[in-house]
Amino acid sequence: xxxxxxxxxxxxxxxxxxxxxxxxxxxxxxxxxxxxxxxxxxxxxxxxxxxxxxxxxxxxxxxxxxxxxxxxxxxxxxxxxxxxxxxxxxxxxxxxxxxxxxxxxxxxxxxxxxxxxxxxxxxxxxxxxxxxxxxxxxxxxxxxxxxxxxxxxxxxxxxxxxxxxxxxxxxxxxxxxxxxxxxxxxxxxxxxxxxxxxxxxxxxxxxxxxxxxxxxxxxxxxxxxxxxxxxxxxxxxxxxxxxxxxxxxxxxxxxxxxxxxxxxxxxxxxxxxxxxxxxxxxxxxxxxxxxxxxxxxxxxxxxxxxxx
Amino acid sequence: xxxxxxxxxxxxxxxxxxxxxxxxxxxxxxxxxxxxxxxxxxxxxxxxxxxxxxxxxxxxxxxxxxxxxxxxxxxxxxxxxxxxxxxxxxxxxxxxxxxxxxxxxxxxxxxxxxxxxxxxxxxxxxxxxxxxxxxxxxxxxxxxxxxxxxxxxxxxxxxxxxxxxxxxxxxxxxxxxxxxxxxxxxxxxxxxxxxxxxxxxxxxxxxxxxxxxxxxxxxxxxxxxxxxxxxxxxxxxxxxxxxxxxxxxxxxxxxxxxxxxxxxxxxxxxxxxxxxxxxxxxxxxxxxxxxxxxxxxxxxxxxxxxxxxx
Numbered sequence: 001x002x003x004x005x006x007x008x009x010x011x012x013x014x015x016x017x018x019x020x021x022x023x024x025x026x027x028x029x030x031x032x033x034x035x036x037x038x039x040x041x042x043x044x045x046x047x048x049x050x051x052x053x054x055x056x057x058x059x060x061x062x063x064x065x066x067x068x069x070x071x072x073x074x075x076x077x078x079x080x081x082x083x084x085x086x087x088x089x090x091x092x093x094x095x096x097x098x099x100x101x102x103x104x105x106x107x108x109x110x111x112x113x114x115x116x117x118x119x120x121x122x123x124x125x126x127x128x129x130x131x132x133x134x135x136x137x138x139x140x141x142x143x144x145x146x147x148x149x150x151x152x153x154x155x156x157x158x159x160x161x162x163x164x165x166x167x168x169x170x171x172x173x174x175x176x177x178x179x180x181x182x183x184x185x186x187x188x189x190x191x192x193x194x195x196x197x198x199x200x201x202x203x204x205x206x207x208x209x210x211x212x213x214x215x216x217x218x219x220x221x222x223x224x225x226x227x228x229x230x231x232x233x234x235x236x237x238x239x240x241x242x243x244x245x246x247x248x249x250x251x252x253x254x255x256x257x258x259x260x261x262x263x264x265x266x267x268x269x270x271x272x273x274x275x276x277x278x279x280x281x282x283x284x285x286x287x288x289x290x291x292x293x294x295x296x297x298x299x300x301x302x303x304x305x306x307x308x
Numbered sequence: 309x310x311x312x313x314x315x316x317x318x319x320x321x322x323x324x325x326x327x328x329x330x331x332x333x334x335x336x337x338x339x340x341x342x343x344x345x346x347x348x349x350x351x352x353x354x355x356x357x358x359x360x361x362x363x364x365x366x367x368x369x370x371x372x373x374x375x376x377x378x379x380x381x382x383x384x385x386x387x388x389x390x391x392x393x394x395x396x397x398x399x400x401x402x403x404x405x406x407x408x409x410x411x412x413x414x415x416x417x418x419x420x421x422x423x424x425x426x427x428x429x430x431x432x433x434x435x436x437x438x439x440x441x442x443x444x445x446x447x448x449x450x451x452x453x454x455x456x457x458x459x460x461x462x463x464x465x466x467x468x469x470x471x472x473x474x475x476x477x478x479x480x481x482x483x484x485x486x487x488x489x490x491x492x493x494x495x496x497x498x499x500x501x502x503x504x505x506x507x508x509x510x511x512x513x514x515x516x517x518x519x520x521x522x523x524x525x526x527x528x529x530x531x532x533x534x535x536x537x538x539x540x541x542x543x544x545x546x547x548x549x550x551x552x553x554x555x556x557x558x559x560x561x562x563x564x565x566x567x568x569x570x571x572x573x574x575x576x577x578x579x580x581x582x583x584x585x586x587x588x589x590x591x592x593x594x595x596x597x598x599x600x601x602x603x604x605x606x607x608x609x610x611x612x613x614x615x616x617x618x
Contacts, residue, residue: 017511021423024513028419031412032432038480039439042450049453096343104337105344117348123534123604124597125541127568128354130575131593135357139581156350163347187329189336210441217443220543220568224575224589259445259544266449266548274453281446292441296434 046285050278058279063261067272072280075261077234078147078227079216081250082257085151086158086215091208093155094162098204099192101163102170122160129157130224138225145226147235148251153221158211165207169200202302206295213291217284219259227260258284358597361590368584374591380554380570382588389588391595393554397471397564398599401546402539404475404560405482409535412479413486414528420487421494422516433488440484448548451477456549469551469563478545486535493527494520525614533607537600543568567596 061071097118105111133153143149173196181191197204235253258280265277366374369389377390416436420429456473460466466473497520505515521528551563552573565573571589579585 017514020513021511024516025419025423028415028423031415032419034412035416035436035439035480035483039435039442041454042442042446045450045454046446093343093346096340097347100337100340100344104340110345114344114348117351120604121347121351123537123600124354125537125543125568125600127541127543127571128358128593128597131571131590132350132354132357134575135361135590136353159347159350163344187333189333213441217441217445219443219445220547220572223572226575226578259443262445262449263544263548266445266452274449277449281443281449284443285446288441288443289438292438293434296437300434 043285046278046282049275050280050282053275053279054282063256063264067270067276070265070273070276072258072261072283074234075256075258075280076283078255079257081147081235081255082151082154082222083212083216085148085251086154087208087212089152089155090158090162090211094159094207094211095166095197095204097159098163098166098170099197102167103188103192103196118160118163122164125220126157126218127220127224129153130221132156133221133225144252145254146252147255149225150222150227150255150257153225154215154218157218157221158215161211161214162204162207165210166200166204169203169207170196172203173199202298206298206302209291209295209298213288213295216291217259217288219263222257222260223263227254227256258287354597358590358594361587362594365584365587365591368587378556380565383574383585387584389591391567391592393556394565394567394570394592395595395599396556396558397546397550397554397569398540398566398596400558400560400564401471401475401478401542401550401566402536404472405478405539405542406536408476408479409482409486409539410532413483413531413535414490416483416487417490417494417528417531418516418521421491422512422520433491436484436487440481440488442481444481444542444544445548447477447481448474448545451545451549463561466561467551467563469549470561471546471550471564472560474546474548474550475560477549478539478542481542481545482535482538485538486531489531489534490524490528493524493531496527497523526611529607529610529614533603533610536603540599540603541568541596543572547572567592567599 057069058071059076060073061069062073063075064070097114101111101115101118105114130153133149133156137143137149137152138145143152177195177199178191181195186194235250235255262277262280262284265273265280268274374389374391376392377388378392379388379390380393381388416432420432424432451473452469455477456466456468456470459470459473459476494516501519501523502515505519510518546566547569550566550569552565552569553563554570555562555564557564570592574585574589
């Protein structure tokens with residue numbers, strides 16, 4: 001075989017392999033497009049079906065047997081109240097646990113168990129948290145099928161998210177900051193509370209928002225607790241006229257939330273109710289997308305702005 | 309502030325104070341430790357709760373019947389407690405989902421990590437993340453009212469509820485989890501390995517398949533395991549789109565209930581606390597937890613075996 005023959009052969013091989021590159025590029029684009037397309041179709045479908053139902057009345061009416069006058073008042077109020085409980089529980093606990101694991105924890109077996117456990121908790125199916133809440137909060141502790149039980153269940157569910165993002169945000173702070181603090185005689189807690197947590201705040205906030213966006217859309221654990229699907233009244237008000245002005249009766253009130261309301265409407269055979277489901281879904285999607293978008297923006301902004 | 313009072317306030321504190329300060333530090337550390345330990349307590353509580361109620365359940369039903377009976381009709385007069393129909397529903401819907409999510413997720417990950425121009429990656433990554441944040445009930449709605457009618461045009465004999473359409477939508481839902489974790493793993497492979505491969509005359513595709521992917525195996529395995537856990541534990545899509553009738557079948561074209569769908573179905577009704585029906589959902593939950601645990605342990609072993617350290 002002559003030299004030029006071999007050269008053309010090699011060239012042919014190169015061309016063939018480059019073609020594989022191009023083919024894979026096309027396949028990759030195609031795969032990405034499937035995701036994008038599905039999402040677009042899903043969103044478009046919801047807008048087409050749900051948009052006509054979206055009006056002021058839809059937000060201010062209770063669910064009803066007549067699909068035309070049914071609304072999501074009790075659902076969005078319920079979701080807001082449940083989220084209050086979730087925030088009040090998951091945020092301090094998640095940040096506390098994250099700070100402990102990152103700044104305080106000694107390298108020992110207990111710490112390792114906690115770390116492995118947090119990773120594993122993130123993989124536990126959400127409905128299992130519902131079963132835990134049903135057995136523990138609803139019956140064992142006697143909270144009943146209430147806003148409190150639901151809020152706590154969702155708090156447990158998003159706890160790993162908050163812990164992991166808190167840890168990442170704190171880990172990203174250079175050691176020099178800590179050393180500077182200690183050099184000035186600060187205690188560990190002073191370092192943590194005056195410097196590390198404020199500097200990590202944006203990162204922690206990102207985690208909290210992502211966690212809450214997930215909690216808002218969670219349906220399964222709340223169904224397991226026994227949230228009612230048809231609620232035509234509001235929980236007692238948060239504020240009252242007499243001292244101490246804050247009422248906590250709403251914690252033990254029965255409730256429904258947005259995804260449950262949507263589930264209820266989806267599972268009905270009448271098409272008119274399914275239009276309501278689309279409208280509720282649209283509200284839900286817009287809410288979670290906004291929250292996730294905010295989190296992504298925050299993270300992007302942070303990455304650009306913070307230069308240690 | 310006068311110079312005198314300034315000097316006073318700057319004077320070193322006495323020992324007693326530093327003892328108090330120390331005590332406060334200890335107290336805070338203890339509180340933080342308890343918060344961290346709460347996660348372990350949650351796990352223990354989950355296991356304790358499931359085992360306790362399942363134990364009560366297995367007082368009524370033998371484990372042998374539970375594992376081998378082919379009917380699951382706990383709420384009928386002629387009650388049968390065979391978990392197999394629920395397990396088959398779970399496995400079939402998860403398999404369909406993974407057949408969609410794993411190939412597509414992997415291809416997207418390779419594409420984004422090795423091929424895509426910077427701009428595409430910067431747009432696609434957040435987009436996929438948003439996709440992963442859409443509530444599952446919305447995907448359920450989509451499966452029931454969009455994908456099923458669409459599939460019925462291709463397969464006219466497809467019933468209104470089917471494991472196929474639930475599985476397909478679930479697969480699309482899981483793609484972001486698989487792709488984003490796999491991509492992170494591939495990007496963590498040091499650039500020098502790619503450079504070495506290119507220097508030997510390999511193309512991008514060869515580098516991606518033969519150098520980057522093997523180096524990132526452990527991370528990719530973790531992504532797959534997460535995807536499997538998601539598919540097995542996914543609830544709303546199957547509850548809405550796959551029907552809630554327990555059905556021992558391996559055919560994705562049929563309607564069937566999964567473990568999770570059964571739990572939802574029972575929870576929607578009002579079962580009295582302590583009844584056998586109430587206990588069944590905990591037995592089902594325990595089965596589900598053991599299934600995800602098995603996959604996680606397999607994943608852990610795979611990760612350990614294929615871990616590459618640079």
